């Protein structure tokens with residue numbers, strides 16, 4: 001007798017279900033996708049006990065005929081593709097024909113459905129995948145599916161469920177994401193009768209986002225609309241002030257399917273590099289549209305990860321589109337009474353330059369955006385007027401009074417100049433009258449060796465001088481007055497303390513950042529008006545002048561309007 005046996009149907013069903021249905025939110029996701037595929041305009045989701053006791057999804061989609069409703073519960077039964085050739089072109093969210101079968105195998109499931117135009121509907125009840133009852137029933141057009149006692153016959157899976165609150169959190173996130181991906185569908189989620197989330201379904205992406213994130217966040221979003229050859233990108237990204245400690249506010253979609261993507265997440269991170277403090281993640285809702293043949297959604301059981309045919313290009317495209325959108329803005333934080341920490345909470349409208357603002361943009365009052373749009377570069381730099389506390393520069397700008405942090409401002413400008421090799425005289429190598437020898441230990445010497453190019457680019461001249469030692473012949477002019485030996489030792493310690501940068505570029509950035517910080521004027525340095533003006537000029541030549549490279553602001557603005565308002569003018 002052989003040891004191998006074919007498993008019985010019920011066991012096969014439970015194993016297959018385990019792959020697709022991990023927890024209540026998996027059920028919600030699959031039912032939502034089916035409703036969307038069925039052309040629904042409204043979808044209501046009601047859950048009890050975080051979905052562990054019951055999940056009901058009702059839609060007004062095309063519904064099912066009696067025979068189809070029965071077939072729908074079979075594995076590999078689908079109306080969406082006919083053979084493998086259809087796979088690559090599938091535009092529907094589902095196509096494997098296994099979700100309903102999987103859910104049915106591990107729950108008590110009820111379908112009430114009526115096909116569009118049919119005289120009556122049917123009600124079908126199943127338990128553990130076996131149909132227990134099937135009869136004609138009065139029902140509105142569309143489909144309602146209720147799933148009770150999830151995992152009743154898979155006790156192990158049931159034991160791994162988290163608290164109802166946690167499961168509900170996942171469900172709310174899931175519904176929110178589909179609601180954003182499909183703004184023309186009205187979604188409503190309720191828990192034990194209490195509405196948690198509702199979108200209007202009027203087709204406006206911004207409205208859908210505001211319904212979920214709230215009007216305060218909405219006000220800090222900037223539209224993205226970037227057509228391209230390979231793909232096009234739309235959505236909203238946050239001003240650098242709207243960040244979270246995790247990536248939970250970053251939602252990515254490909255062809256209206258929510259996905260996780262390290263490629264896109266990295267592109268976002270790169271676009272915001274130096275604009276947000278490290279460890280903070282800006283909110284971003286990004287929808288990619290592309291030929292389905294260029295993306296494989298069939299690589300993950302729940303299709304939540306995809307594979308792009310040309311990852312590199314998608315990465316470049318997204319990162320570039322975001323950089324450009326951010327570069328167009330004046331991101332100077334405002335000191336005005338209506339901005340700052342507490343933004344007004346009512347009446348968010350889409351930014352006026354976005355197609356979403358639609359026909360009624362002119363009727364709506366101008367949105368109270370806390371930050372003016374403006375060309376970041378190419379405007380006249382503000383005039384330095386005074387220094388206070390030996391730390392801040394007061395400058396008169398077109399828009400009002402700027403308070404500039406002399407250190408971060410100078411640091412940012414130096415950083416960019418060192419990186420781009422445009423620091424000119426400042427970073428010119430200045431030969432030392434008396435070269436000195438830097439004696440290091442093996443670990444330090446190897447760190448220095450890896451960063452030699454970056455140091456040379458920044459104006460140092462260092463030459464190997466026996467084992468683990470270097471002869472320092474020249475230092476950057478800007479640092480000529482500092483104790484260059486301890487500066488180099490500090491730089492080496494800094495290199496050793498962080499995780500080793502992966503690329504030459506990252507290494508250059510690390511060195512540039514260190515030197516900029518050391519080379520910049522400090523808080524406490526008294527400056528002349530000329531020196532202040534030079535700092536401002538350097539800063540305003542940059543597109544990325546709003547924060548230092550660590551993400552701290554370089555300047556804040558007290559606007560002309562705010563001054564007038566405060567003095568009752």
Ligand code: ADP
Pocket residue numbers: 030034035038059061062063064072077078079080093094095096097098099100101142143
């Ligand atoms: P898939 O979505 O991959 O086709 P499912 O198991 O999720 O597989 O669903 C099986 C079939 O049942 C679908 O192809 C569709 O024809 C039908 N169906 C499921 N849910 C609905 C619904 N809400 N409205 C109309 N038809 C549905």
Ligand code: MG
Pocket residue numbers: 030033034093094095097099100
């Ligand atoms: Mg499906």
